[in-house]
Amino acid sequence: MENFFEETAFIIHAGLTGILFIAYKECKNIFNNLNKIQTFEVGSKLVSALDASSAGSLEYAAISGKVEPISEAIISSQGNQAVVKFLFSVGHFRNRLFSATWGASENLLYSTSTFVPFGLRSPGGFLHRSPLAIIDDPTTADLTNVLTTVGSQFVESENMSMLGHFMNILAGKQKLGTETTEKILPVGSILTAIGRVTRLPDGTTHISHPQHPSGHLPFILTTMSIDDIKATYKVQLRSFGVALLLVGSIAGFFAMRIFCKWVFCFCVKKIRRDIVKKRNPNGIAGLHDSQICITCLSNPREVLFVPCGHICTCVDCWAKLQDYRCPVCRDYIIYGYPAFIP
Ligand SMILES: [Zn+2]
Numbered sequence: 001m002e003n004f005f006e007e008t009a010f011i012i013h014a015g016l017t018g019i020l021f022i023a024y025k026e027c028k029n030i031f032n033n034l035n036k037i038q039t040f041e042v043g044s045k046l047v048s049a050l051d052a053s054s055a056g057s058l059e060y061a062a063i064s065g066k067v068e069p070i071s072e073a074i075i076s077s078q079g080n081q082a083v084v085k086f087l088f089s090v091g092h093f094r095n096r097l098f099s100a101t102w103g104a105s106e107n108l109l110y111s112t113s114t115f116v117p118f119g120l121r122s123p124g125g126f127l128h129r130s131p132l133a134i135i136d137d138p139t140t141a142d143l144t145n146v147l148t149t150v151g152s153q154f155v156e157s158e159n160m161s162m163l164g165h166f167m168n169i170l171a172g173k174q175k176l177g178t179e180t181t182e183k184i185l186p187v188g189s190i191l192t193a194i195g196r197v198t199r200l201p202d203g204t205t206h207i208s209h210p211q212h213p214s215g216h217l218p219f220i221l222t223t224m225s226i227d228d229i230k231a232t233y234k235v236q237l238r239s240f241g242v243a244l245l246l247v248g249s250i251a252g253f254f255a256m257r258i259f260c261k262w263v264f265c266f267c268v269k270k271i272r273r274d275i276v277k278k279r280n281p282n283g284i285a286g287l288h289d290s291q292i293c294i295t296c297l298s299n300p301r302e303v304l305f306v307p308c309g310h311i312c313t314c315v316d317c318w319a320k321l322q323d324y325r326c327p328v329c330r331d332y333i334i335y336g337y338p339a340f341i342p
C-alpha cells in the first residue's frame, strides 16, 4: 500500500514537473524576446526599419499607434465607435452548499464577439497622416487589457409562485437574475501591438501572429508599456521557477525513496538465496529459543540487522517486513548480514 502511494505520488509530481518545465521554458523564451524587442511608432521609422530588414519583415516587434477602422466602425449600445465588441451574459444563482448553507454562483449563458478590420495609425496630426499598420486576424491576439466596459445590465428574475420557490429549495438552486456586459475596443485608443510586422509588395504594413523560429510567442494587443509587460512576464517566470523547484524536489524525493527500496529488495533477495542454500536440513530441531526466529518460530535466526545489531528473524521474515524496521527496537534496517548463532 505504501509503495502504491509513493509510486502514485512520484508519477503525479513527475508529470507536474514536466508541465511546469515546458511552461517555464516558454515563459523564458517570451521574456528573452521581449527583452530585445524593437519598438516603433507607426510611421516613417517603422517603414525604414522594414525596408532595411530581410524579406521586409520584423519577426517580433512592438508597434504603437491609434486604433482606426478600415471601413465602418461598430456602434456600441451606448453609441461609442468600436472595432471589437464582446457581449456576454452571466446567470447569477444561489446554490445550496454541502454545509446546508446557501452560496452564490455564476454561469456563462452566452457570449458573442464582433470584429471589424482595423489598423494602427500614427497618433500625430492630420497633416502628415501615416499609412495604417493593419492588424491581421485580431481574434488570435490577447485582448484582455484593451477592452473597456461600456454597458452592464442586471435583470432580476421574475417573482415566482410558492410552488416554484418550493421546487427551487428542493433542487438546491435558485436563479437570481441575468447580467449582460458589453466590452469594446474603442476607435482612437492608443495601443501597442506586439507581433510579426510585414511590409507587402503593395506597400501596406501588416501586424500578425508571430511565427518565430525560437518557439511560440504571443500576439499581444495592449495598453501597457513594454516595461510593464516585461515586469508581468518576469513575475510569471519567477513563480514558474519556484513552483518547478518545489514540485521537482518532491518528485526527486519520491524517486529516491523508490530507488532505495528497489536496491534494498534486490540485496535482500540475493542474501536470502545464499542463506537458504546453507540452511540446516533438520530445521530448528535441537535449537534453543534464543536461536529461533521470533516472527515465524519455524526457522533459525539468520540475519544481523544494520545498524541496530539485533539478530531476531530468519531471512524469509526479513524479506516480508513491510515497514523496513527491526521488530525488536523499531529502528530502520539499512542492511542485513548473514548471521550464524553457534
Ligand atoms: Zn522467520
Ligand SMILES: [Zn+2]
Residues within 6 Å of the ligand: 305, 308, 309, 310, 326, 327, 328, 329, 330, 331
Ligand atoms: Zn533492532
